[in-house]
Amino acid sequence: MVKVLVVDDEQPARQRLISFISAYSEFEVIAEADNGIDAVRLANELKPDLLFLDIQMPKGDGFDVVSELIHDPVIVFATAYDEYAIEAFNVHALDYLLKPYSKERFRQSVTKLKKVLVDPKEYISRTQEAVGSLNPEHKYLKRVSVKDKFVYSIIPVQKIEKITTSNGMIYLHVNEKKYQTDTTLNQFERRLDPQHFMRIHRSSIVNLEKIIRLMPWGQGRLAVVLEDNSSLQVSRERMQEFKERVGLRL
Template identity: 35%
Template sequence: MPEKSITCIVVDDEPPALEILRKYIAQVQSLKLEATFTDAIDAFNFLQQHPVELIFLDIKMPELLGTDLVRTLKRAPAVIFTTAYRKYAVEGFDLDAVDYLLKPVSFERFLKAVGKIEPANSDSVAKSSPQFIQLRTERKMVKVQLSDILYIESLKDYIKVVTQNASVVTKVSISAIEANLPKEQFLRIHRSFIVSLDKIESFNHELVWIAKTELPVGRMYRQQVEAALNPR
């Protein structure tokens, strides 16, 4: 059975760069290009109605920077930044980007970046059932019951899944693991934290407490946290 395609869009205000990425994507069977945009605002409007799993995103664009676009999205998909300016790399990785491609982008470097999201669909996170997920750690697969998870913390290229009795560290992005979790049970409260809704003991607009652990609520997530935890 063929693997599920990863839906993606490309956002770049330079048509030649956009066309190169379009050609690269067409050569990778695991990628399905949904749309391309030369304007970040148009991309934002598209994403409100057509969520995708991956964005190839230029950073320096008129009106709205690519980094600012990511911050406006309530549930940002995986992001691979593309730019001619190396100085933006740190900010890009601070937003939990999968990778950062410096223009002109070679096909080899493009494949390496795409390969980083492949484990999220195969090796690092096996297919989920409604009751558990499987994580690859220390050369073995570990089954983690969803009901045992307290919260998940991003550690750059890794995540730490904290349960009631132990912690599991695996190499996968927090955005990738988020896509494998049921939305009715888990909530992203920060670029570095996902929490189990039924484990929350107390909260305010800046902090969430789980098992006496204090977790921050990111500014860009406050609205959705308030909506989920204090419905009207």
Template identity: 30%
Template structure:
């Protein structure tokens, strides 16, 4: 079975695509999402093989959602705007469908999916991360990446520091390191270059980064030299 998720802000479009996909016994529809934030939660929880993804959606586009995914499922972009076709294929999407989806064209996509379900490299598809979904109590904020000072992981998950607040995020440190400006400074910490106010050298070749807000972010031996080299501090 090919486990799929449908993401579109238009209920009619979701239902129509689900009806077409449901006619193929090899396709299992795990669920539907009305926007990119819902999709991010479902993708992390359900681990679909394929995501049929609208490109133009409120707040976060389909392209931006792709940047947040790690590992990356097969992505089939579905949209009414054919001017996105070139960009979608340049980003190495598995396929691209125009609305309204024609059954014959969808059948070709499904035939290709059945023949090729190998894991897809993350870096071939994802554009840079520009926003991080940050969760605080019962609220979710879209944090511009340039406002994030640092990110870290602990037993509670991954957290980002932004404007004096700590928020939880579903993104991994690996995804943030690979697809955003954040730099690795410790096994459990990433730092935004613009948030490096000073580097305080400690004993045993350790260090701390002091941010403009006064936060102190640890730097391990492994990453200290890389940071000093990057900023010409040797």
């Protein structure tokens, strides 16, 4: 019997997935979780053979969960966001189910699962094959959705000037407007193209294209000034990398 842990912050999505799994007698759902912290705890306590995992969740995303596992279950990501596909396979996920997926698409995933559970070597070869077949354009975010009062706005990432944190909240700054988001700075750091964005401080990420000048800030440190005339400090730990990224020689 293959022990399965289902992780998704949306109850209808968990129920639908569990109903699909129940059609296969060799799989047994032993637990479910709706956030990253519970997912890590249950996975490390119960040691499932198979982990169906959402990506964007409260209290740690799917990649955070994978990084905290103390054993190696087979992983299948099930998410509504196609831009995470390459990162998913780079952490050796077997498959990537894009919501809303059909029973036929789920059956294809089960076929892969059965093969790798019989022959673990098949696991690595299939993930490598999957990475090679993906479009590199999916590696980084192209746009983000944010809630603005009662509607959701879609923002191309190149319009983002900076991303900051204050009192535990994360904000996107676009055209002098500020949008709150549930996505963490760590998640944005992984998902934004490093050619255009850099985390210059533990509390901020900047769009390098939006920097209009640099100012001295204390001994050997700098502050960046953006197109909206706001300024942000570059931390001492990130100073050398920042200088290299902007081609600065001091």
